[in-house]
Amino acid sequence: MTEPNKLPHRGVPEHQPAAGGIAARARAAAGPQYLNGLNPEQREAVETLDGPVLVLAGAGTGKTRVLTTRIAHILSQSRARPHEILSVTFTNKAAREMKLRLGQMLGQAVEGMPWLGTFHSIGGRILRFHAELVQLKSNFTVLDVDDQVRLLKQLLQAESIDDKRWPARMLAGLIDGWKNRGLAPSQVPSGEAAMFGNGKGGKLYASYQERLKILNAADFGDLLLENIRLFRENPDVLRQYQSRFKFILVDEYQDTNVAQYLWLRLLSQAPSRPGVPLSAIIPGHTDTPVIPGHAEGVNSDVQSHIEESRSKEDSAPDSGSALSAHPGMTPSQSQTPPKNICCVGDDDQSIYGWRGAEVDNILRFEHDFPGAKVIRLERNYRSTGHILAAASHLIAHNEGRLGKTLRTEDVDGEKVTVTGSWDSEEEARAIGEEIEELQRAGENLNEVAILVRASFQMREFEDRFVTLGLPYRVIGGPRFYERAEIRDALAYLRVINSPADDLAFERIVNVPKRGLGDATVQLLHDHARKRRIPLFEAARAVVETDELKPKARGSLRDLILQFDRWRAQREVTAHTELAEIVLDESGYTEMWQKDRSADAAGRLDNLKELVRSMEEFENLQGFLEHISLVMDRDGGAEDEAVSLMTLHSAKGLEFDNVFLPGWEEGLFPSQRTLDEQGRAGLEEERRLAHVGLTRARRRAKLYFATNRRIHGTWSTTIPSRFLDELPPANVEITESKGGSGWGGAGGYGPSRFDNVESFGSSYATPGWQRAQANRNRGQAGRSGQARSGFEEGQSSFSGSRSDAFSGGGFSRNKRGPLVIEGELVAKSTGTVSEFSLDDRVFHQKFGYGHVVKIDGNKLTIAFEKAGEKKVVDSFVERV
DNA sequence: CGAACCTTTGAGTTA
DNA sequence: CAAAGGTTCG
Numbered sequence: 001m002t003e004p005n006k007l008p009h010r011g012v013p014e015h016q017p018a019a020g021g022i023a024a025r026a027r028a029a030a031g032p033q034y035l036n037g038l039n040p041e042q043r044e045a046v047e048t049l050d051g052p053v054l055v056l057a058g059a060g061t062g063k064t065r066v067l068t069t070r071i072a073h074i075l076s077q078s079r080a081r082p083h084e085i086l087s088v089t090f091t092n093k094a095a096r097e098m099k100l101r102l103g104q105m106l107g108q109a110v111e112g113m114p115w116l117g118t119f120h121s122i123g124g125r126i127l128r129f130h131a132e133l134v135q136l137k138s139n140f141t142v143l144d145v146d147d148q149v150r151l152l153k154q155l156l157q158a159e160s161i162d163d164k165r166w167p168a169r170m171l172a173g174l175i176d177g178w179k180n181r182g183l184a185p186s187q188v189p190s191g192e193a194a195m196f197g198n199g200k201g202g203k204l205y206a207s208y209q210e211r212l213k214i215l216n217a218a219d220f221g222d223l224l225l226e227n228i229r230l231f232r233e234n235p236d237v238l239r240q241y242q243s244r245f246k247f248i249l250v251d252e253y254q255d256t257n258v259a260q261y262l263w264l265r266l267l268s269q270a271p272s273r274p275g276v277p278l279s280a281i282i283p284g285h286t287d288t289p290v291i292p293g294h295a296e297g298v299n300s301d302v303q304s305h306i307e308e309s310r311s312k313e314d315s316a317p318d319s320g321s322a323l324s325a326h327p328g329m330t331p332s333q334s335q336t337p338p339k340n341i342c343c344v345g346d347d348d349q350s351i352y353g354w355r356g357a358e359v360d361n362i363l364r365f366e367h368d369f370p371g372a373k374v375i376r377l378e379r380n381y382r383s384t385g386h387i388l389a390a391a392s393h394l395i396a397h398n399e400g401r402l403g404k405t406l407r408t409e410d411v412d413g414e415k416v417t418v419t420g421s422w423d424s425e426e427e428a429r430a431i432g433e434e435i436e437e438l439q440r441a442g443e444n445l446n447e448v449a450i451l452v453r454a455s456f457q458m459r460e461f462e463d464r465f466v467t468l469g470l471p472y473r474v475i476g477g478p479r480f481y482e483r484a485e486i487r488d489a490l491a492y493l494r495v496i497n498s499p500a501d502d503l504a505f506e507r508i509v510n511v512p513k514r515g516l517g518d519a520t521v522q523l524l525h526d527h528a529r530k531r532r533i534p535l536f537e538a539a540r541a542v543v544e545t546d547e548l549k550p551k552a553r554g555s556l557r558d559l560i561l562q563f564d565r566w567r568a569q570r571e572v573t574a575h576t577e578l579a580e581i582v583l584d585e586s587g588y589t590e591m592w593q594k595d596r597s598a599d600a601a602g603r604l605d606n607l608k609e610l611v612r613s614m615e616e617f618e619n620l621q622g623f624l625e626h627i628s629l630v631m632d633r634d635g636g637a638e639d640e641a642v643s644l645m646t647l648h649s650a651k652g653l654e655f656d657n658v659f660l661p662g663w664e665e666g667l668f669p670s671q672r673t674l675d676e677q678g679r680a681g682l683e684e685e686r687r688l689a690h691v692g693l694t695r696a697r698r699r700a701k702l703y704f705a706t707n708r709r710i711h712g713t714w715s716t717t718i719p720s721r722f723l724d725e726l727p728p729a730n731v732e733i734t735e736s737k738g739g740s741g742w743g744g745a746g747g748y749g750p751s752r753f754d755n756v757e758s759f760g761s762s763y764a765t766p767g768w769q770r771a772q773a774n775r776n777r778g779q780a781g782r783s784g785q786a787r788s789g790f791e792e793g794q795s796s797f798s799g800s801r802s803d804a805f806s807g808g809g810f811s812r813n814k815r816g817p818l819v820i821e822g823e824l825v826a827k828s829t830g831t832v833s834e835f836s837l838d839d840r841v842f843h844q845k846f847g848y849g850h851v852v853k854i855d856g857n858k859l860t861i862a863f864e865k866a867g868e869k870k871v872v873d874s875f876v877e878r879v
Numbered sequence: 880c881g882a883a884c885c886t887t888t889g890a891g892t893t894a
Numbered sequence: 895c896a897a898a899g900g901t902t903c904g
Contacts, residue, residue: 090894120894220894355893456890476893517880552880629894648892670891688892711889712895 034072034105045375046070049079052369053342058406059694060382063344067249068101070342080246086267087116089251094652119260121629123223133234134226139621141217141494142628144487147503148172148219155207159200166197175205179221180356182228182259185209215502224259231266242271246340253345257356268341347402348395349691351648353684363402380406382654384413386730387700391693393727398683415732416700418723423707428464431659435470435642438657445471447656449643451692453668457661458644471641476649481628485603486610490627492582496566497620500534512591514555523547530874544858545870575620579611647692658696661703663720689722835859841876
C-alpha cells in the first residue's frame, strides 16, 4: 500500500516536492484566478473554509466545480496539505472525475491526494492500517456477493434452516441493511433479528461476522461498519485521524446512509481530549445505536494493541509533529468542534433510499452541525428553459424537500416531448428513428442517451440498434469484476495469496471440471470444520488418505501440487506473469477456448484485460487489496456511440439529447417501490424522474407504451402519473413515428396536472385510477397486498416486510432439538480427542475397525470389512 | 460425477 | 421468456 502520510522532505517545510508542489503551483498559477468565473454563491461555497458548510446544489449548478475549486483554494491558501484533506465520493467515477479536474486546475496530476476516494475505498484503507484492532489481518479479502451468499448458505445449513423458505440472498440483504444502518449484531433490534429463520436472524448475523474474521474477510458493509467500531473502541486511533484531516469534503451527501453518517461524524469532530466519552460526540440519530461508554473502559489489552499500531504508524509517519511547524497553518487544536466539513448534495436527487441512504441526513444537517452555513446553488447552467421548468414542476410535487428554485438564463429551447406507442417494440423503433434523424442533423451520438428505469428495458433497444447498425454502449451493467471469469481468475490468485481463503478455494476447486464435485467438497468441509483448519489444509490432509476415490484423490493432489508450485514461483516471477501461468496451467483459459458459446471470446478478452490491469500494481498483494474496490468496466469510450443506461447510473452525467422511455405506472414509478416504501417510495421515484429530466441539456423526450411484456407475457399498461404532473406549457405531445400508435392524448391529459398538490390527491389522477382498475384484473391477491403496503406508508418493517416473512403461515417452531443439535455440534468441534493404538473405531464408510498406526491426524485402521485404510482422524469415532 | 433435460420461479436501482 | 435449480440417466 502506498504511504499517504509520508512527508516528502525535511528542510524547507513549505514549498517543496510533491505535497508542497501542488500548493505552491496552485498559488502561483492561481492568484485566485481559479475563482474567476464562479458566481457569487459558488464563490461563497469555495471561500467559506471554516466551520461546517452545506452546499445545496441543484442539478447542473456546478457542484463538482465547487468541490474541486474548494480543494484548490484550501491548498493555495496553505490551509492544509493534500494529504490532510479527506474528500469522499460515492463512485469511483466521481472520484476520478475530481482528480482529473483538480489536476487540470492545478496543472499536474494529483498524486498527493491520497484521501480522495469513495467511502468504501477510504474505509478499506483505514481498516488495513489497523486491521488487527478489529480482528483482521491487513491483507484481508473483500468479499463479493457470491462469496457472501455461499458463506451464508453454509451457515444456514449448519443451523438446519431450510434455505428454500429462508434464502441466503434474503439474509444477505438483511445483513446489508443492518450494516447500512450502522448496526452490529448485538445492536439489531430483537424484533427485526427474529424475523428471519424462525428467530435465528440475529444469531446468524453474529456467526456470519465470526466466520468473516476466521476467513480474514470483510464485506462491503464492513468497510465502514468495522471502521466505526475501530474508531469507537480505539479513541487513540480516532484522534489520530481527526487531527490528520483538517478539511473534510463530501460529495452527494444526500446519498449517505447511517453508517456513513456516523463515520463522518466521528471524523469531523476536533480531536477529543483523551478520556472524553465518545458517546458525547455522537448525537442521537434516528436508528443510531446507543453507544455505551466504550472510551472510558479501555483495558490494558486493547491499550497494548494501540501501542503496537502506533509504532507501525510511526514508520509511515503521521503528519502530527511536522505539521504544527507548518507556517500559516491553523493549529487544529484551537478549532472548536465540529470542524471544517463541507457537504455538497441535492435532496432532490436522493435516489438511493433502498440502499439505506437517509435523505434525513441532509435535511438535518444544520441540526447536526450547529452553526452550519447553508449555501444554495440555484443557477442552472445546463438545461434549457422548458426542460428546467418541467423538471422543477415535477419535483415540486414532493413534500419532503428543502426546496430550491432552479433558474436558468438559457433560452426556452424545445419543449419536452411526450410520445405514446403501442408497445415497447414500437417505442424502441420510434426512438431509433429519432436518433437517426438527430444523427442526420449532425448531432454527435455521444450526446445522445437513453435512460431506462430497469435494465431489462435495455434489451429491446440493443436489439433495435443492432439491426439499425447504430453504435451504442451500455453504461453500468455488470461491472467488470463481477463477471464470472474475472472472479474465477481472482479466486485462483486469492488462494495463492492466502491459502486460508476458503471461499476462493471453493469457488475454483472444480473450475474447470476436475471431477471434484459436491461430495468431495462436502468431505473437505467436514474435515476442515472438525479440525478448525482451512479447506486447503484439509485437502492436503485428506489427499494422504483413502477417504476419496482414487480419481478424485488424484486430481485433488494435482491441484494442491499446482498451488504449491505457483506459490513457489511467486517469489521469482512477476505477478502478471504468474497470473498468466496460473490461468494457463490450471486449464482455465483452455476451458473457455474450448467453449463454443457466443461470449467465450469476450471472456478471454476480459481475462487478458485483467492481467493487463495488474501491471498498475506493484505485486499480487497490492492488486488483490484494491481490485474489488477500484475496478470499473472498461473505459473504452473512444468511438461515437449512443449511451444506454439506467436512470440510477445516469446521475452526474449530462447529454444534449436524452430519451426517457417506459414512463408507465408500475414500471416508473415502479410498483415494487410503491408497495415496499409507500409514499416515501413514490417521492423517490419522482426524484428519479427529476434526475432523468435534468440530465438533458437541449432535448428531453419522454415515452410510454400501452403494452409491455412483463414476465414473458404481454400486459397493458397505463401512462405514468409523472406525465400528468408535468406543466402543460412546457410539454408537447407528439405522435409516435412508428405509425400504428396510440391516440395518446385520449386517456392521458397533462391538463390534469394541477390537481396534484399533495400525495393524497395523486390518487385522483387519471393515471392512478386507471392503474388501480388495471391491477384488479389478473392478480387479485397481489393488489390487496399492494394497497395495504402503500397506505401504511413509512413503517417499512411492520408493513410490507413482515408480510414477506410471515407469508405462507410458517410461524411454527419446528423441532426443538435444533438448538441442542447446534450445541452438540459446537461441542464436538471443540476438543479433538487423540486416538491410541488398538482403539476400536467406527467409520461412516468403512465400518468398524481398530487403529494400527498413528501419524499425526492420519490414522491407519484395519477395518473388519474394508481391510486396511488410511483415514483422517476426524472421520472416525471411538466406540 | 456430470451432462442433458425438466420444472419452477421470477424482472429494481448498487459501492 | 430466461435463468436457475432440481432430477435423471449415462
